[in-house]
Amino acid sequence: MGGVSEGDDVLARWSDGLLYLGNVKRVSAFKQCCLVRFEDNSEFWVLRKDIHSSALPLLSLRLCCLSCKHELNALPPPPITGYHPECHTPTIEPEADSDSWICRQCVFAVATKRGGALKRGRFARLMQFMKLRLPYQLSSLDWDPQHLTNQQQCYCYCAGPGEWNLKMLQCGSCGQWFHEACTQCLTKPLLYGDRFYQFQCSVCTKGPETIQRLPMTWVDLAHLVLYHLSLCCKRKYFDFDHEILSFTNENWDSLLLGALSDTPRQDRCHNLLNALNSHKDRFVSGKEIKKKKCLFGLQVRAPPPLTSDSSPLITDPPINITHRRRSE
Template sequence: DSTAVGNSLVHKRSPLRRSHKASASSPKLSLRDGQKAKKPLCKFEEGQDVLARWSDGLFYLGTIKKINKLKQNCFIIFEDSSKSWVLWKDIQTGATESGEMVCTICQEEYSEAPNEMVICDKCGQGYHQLCHTPNIDSSVIDSDDKWLCRQCVFATTTKRGGALKKGPNAKALQVMKQTLPYNATDLEWDAGHKTNVQQCYCYCGGPGDWYLKMLQCCKCKQWFHEACVQCLQKPMLFGDRFYTFICSVCSSGPEYLKRLPLRWVDIAHLCLYNLSVIHKKKYFDSELELMAYINENWDRLHPGELADTPKSERYEHVLEALNDYKTMFMSGKEIKKKKHLFGLRIRVPPVPPNAALKAEKEPEGTSHEFKIKGRKSSKPIPDVRELSNGIERKGKKKSVGRPPGPYTRKMIHKTPEPSPLDTEPVPVIETPALELPCSVGLSDSRKRTRTGRTWPAAIPHLRRRGRFPRKALQTQNSEIVKDDESKEDYQYDELNTEILNNLADQELQLNHLKNSITSYFGAAGRIACGEKYRVLARRVTLDGKVQYLVEWEGATAS
């Protein structure tokens, strides 16, 4: 009966469950052989108790509160009071109370050889032989043995840490996994092949989050839930992609799994990412929190050649990795906190060094970055560097005075050709000795928020050291006159013509910036005294004035 389904297949929901919305449009997948192309009928009712498949591949008991026939999803309240829209394809019901038995797939009543109706001994729902995936053999009809449908086989064998490996249901699962309940070629993937429009992943065809506990097949590129695979020896960590995995569909049999080697920087990155997912914060004590988590999950990391490292020596290697890879890790001293606090600059899982990812050079986006509130760094993010995984990563900086969101800006070393639609490069001035200012180009692209409003890209931070002549800033119009080149400390004789021209353009742009800033709160005098400041935002008013939002550090240069 239907109550038996709810009691036997339901899982307790984890506190890590997030609000998960169904796709705006209903999934459109081609039906497999034996299934009739027919518009899905709504077989759900408000107030009905159902089992809904979550993004971890497991079923959870909930109650339907709303039904959207246009988008083919239901609004479900679960036992832990969490709420979510779930697609019809991810909802399972018990047997209907009416006397009519229809096929769960095609909603037809007929039952004729060689396509007879077979009733599941677990949930009581009917399936035509050719509608079910895989097709039901005729020997099942003549046998007195219990038969479970695909949904019930997955519900009774999948679990956190990996599916069952032994028992009759485990053998049935292995057979089921060699065919998919959807046409994989019809899935519409993003550029990085991490998400698809249909929210259809794994052997189960349910939703999923690639950046949590999922494995990607190195052949078909599909993602598979930890709960649905049978090849794991230990439970996975969040975002752990350091595996070579081949699914049962591609291998036409058991799955293949091989652990990829880990370095200390990979261990630090992976564990910091897991801590940020679990605790929803950014910074962690490198010894009390990070090392405690590493030691506690040492076996789950499968560190390979590093496995024999004594516990007393691990912290030294981890701390060295945290300090060496500044483009990847952020120290607490950058935000005027304790220096032994560390966090990820961009909260995305580490990229494994396997050949497939290196060949594709796919960019690691920040769309799945966990948004954790906290104090921003007072130091500029380092320039683009090649990370340990061989993929270039761009620095990420959130700017005050604009809506939250994953804003990125490109930082390049060479000055790009000026564009009429973009701002000129803004120089970063160091001490006027033999050091030369380096230009930082801004991205042409503008980021759009959820409200549709366009905001300009963030302006790089400007650092000023040394004193400027007050005479050039005493007039109210703030016309800043460039110093004569003969009075500069720079040795222009040692520079080529291209650098000189570039430097002149940068000085002109600096003059324009100073002219705009001096209209705020006596900025001219503060700049003249050499007070350090940061430009946080830039805007253009309706009358065409360019204005800047400036943060003063409250201390003049020595």
């Protein structure tokens, strides 16, 4: 199955856009996926397209025939760069220095980071150049009606898997979803379900990404904090003072709240509590379920809607984040 066998140590690209070290336990040629055991002993099926051999050092040259779709006899062997020039995205220029050239896969492996990719340095510049073209045809992807997921599990510049509600940004021009880890425009890390950004990818801008924070209300803020906490803590109900308000105050500057950001600390409690109590369509309080009245949860565990959404809530989002073990 494409050069991967049981027992191989591999790098698997996960839905956050990052690569993780694992070991192949089983191979399914029919489903084109492998059961991979990661360093924390968790095991998950990963699509073959998102698995890369780690037998070579990270920045060593890769053999093109392991990844390209050409018949082996249709083209001459790849040059010293390890790729047929036309197989790499972007195409390798004839004058490229084979001693210093670095492939797309290695650039992304080094440059991607939690909270956003490198913004300065050689790898940042290389990544920006390679992000001008996607390594797949966007028009060939089969999307669901809400344009949240595609059957090919192919997203972002890296062509890796993804989950739209778990720290991804949607391009307002092409509609594709991009990992936080692969973007170079964020000033603060994303919260789970934070869609309050107007974002354009490098492919659409033909240059650096553009991003603008959208305005938020107190209801949006309460919803976003509850959604983020529900995924991080795997619980539905949270204490207002010790969890909801505490988290909001601790992350106040990172939330980029625009007009709300000047609210004095002593006024935040009243505004948040009023939002939670006055919007029964979104929130449920503990007193409604015969629990402590200081507890609050979401009526539907879904990210806060944007004003441009055609429906008030996306009612069937992917909510399981237990497939990887990264704590926030």
